[in-house]
Amino acid sequence: DLAWAGRVSGDTLAPLRATLGTGRPAHRPATTRRRRAVLPSRSGPPTVAGRWWLLPAPAPDATQRANAQAEVLLERHGVVTRGSVTSERLPGGFSPVYQVLRAYEESGRCRRGYFVEGLGGAQFALPGAVDRMRAMAPGIAPSAPAFTPETGLGPGTAHGPGLGGWAASAGAGRSGDSGRRAVVLAAADPANPYGAALPWPQHPGDVGHKPGRKAGSLVVLVDGHLVLYVERGGKTLLSFSDDERLQPAVDALALAVRDGALGKLTVERADGGSIVDSPLAAALEAAGFHPTPRGLRLRA
Numbered sequence: 001d002l003a004w005a006g007r008v009s010g011d012t013l014a015p016l017r018a019t020l021g022t023g024r025p026a027h028r029p030a031t032t033r034r035r036r037a038v039l040p041s042r043s044g045p046p047t048v049a050g051r052w053w054l055l056p057a058p059a060p061d062a063t064q065r066a067n068a069q070a071e072v073l074l075e076r077h078g079v080v081t082r083g084s085v086t087s088e089r090l091p092g093g094f095s096p097v098y099q100v101l102r103a104y105e106e107s108g109r110c111r112r113g114y115f116v117e118g119l120g121g122a123q124f125a126l127p128g129a130v131d132r133m134r135a136m137a138p139g140i141a142p143s144a145p146a147f148t149p150e151t152g153l154g155p156g157t158a159h160g161p162g163l164g165g166w167a168a169s170a171g172a173g174r175s176g177d178s179g180r181r182a183v184v185l186a187a188a189d190p191a192n193p194y195g196a197a198l199p200w201p202q203h204p205g206d207v208g209h210k211p212g213r214k215a216g217s218l219v220v221l222v223d224g225h226l227v228l229y230v231e232r233g234g235k236t237l238l239s240f241s242d243d244e245r246l247q248p249a250v251d252a253l254a255l256a257v258r259d260g261a262l263g264k265l266t267v268e269r270a271d272g273g274s275i276v277d278s279p280l281a282a283a284l285e286a287a288g289f290h291p292t293p294r295g296l297r298l299r300a
Contacts, residue, residue, distance in 0.1 A: 009055055012050035
């Protein structure tokens, strides 16, 4: 059955002949020599004789592949923009995806609108995502960015994993809780808009390296603003805020370590200099990091 379906192939035509019953003379001679009884073979019946191997799966139709990519992007990003598609590094770029999304809009499968300010007019989202953004809009402060990845967390959530990352209620357990929402995400997580839908913010100092959507790196967002960028391994930090958002970001990072999401974390450098000389040191120590010869460390 697999051979007829084009899934497997073999190195001999014997199974085909056995199946079709070919290879025997049309008329049996009048006198034939008595034959010995055929003994069973260890290799199995003749219909499966020889060696077999799996054939490569046929390439999917280009239309099916484009539709599958568009569906994945809508589910993954919520709001699909040119920047989010570019960050995926798909063959052909944004143009083929745009054609499918435009067809989806015409058929009512998705909606097009100016959902996020500054990201262009080619923005597409599923109806459920649009309804969710409308429901969250009244609770967004006027100064907050239109895109806030952490809005998927319920208002009663104190802490826990969410959106592929680790979320915390900023200042939990502290006096004067500002009620800010912080979330720790992988830098390459689709829920992180920076480096995809939004550009990375400029660092005020000369730090020698820049943030990126790199494997193993982390970002800490507070109310949608990038506050911390953690290089792979956690030895180096970049900070993009020195105001009241800094401590909630450090608290969320410490919470992710304590709950086992990150394991041990030892910070050696921050913003291009030693961590002991950085303003971040006080915030890290307040969150539970303790000094070591190599830097500030926190264990799970």
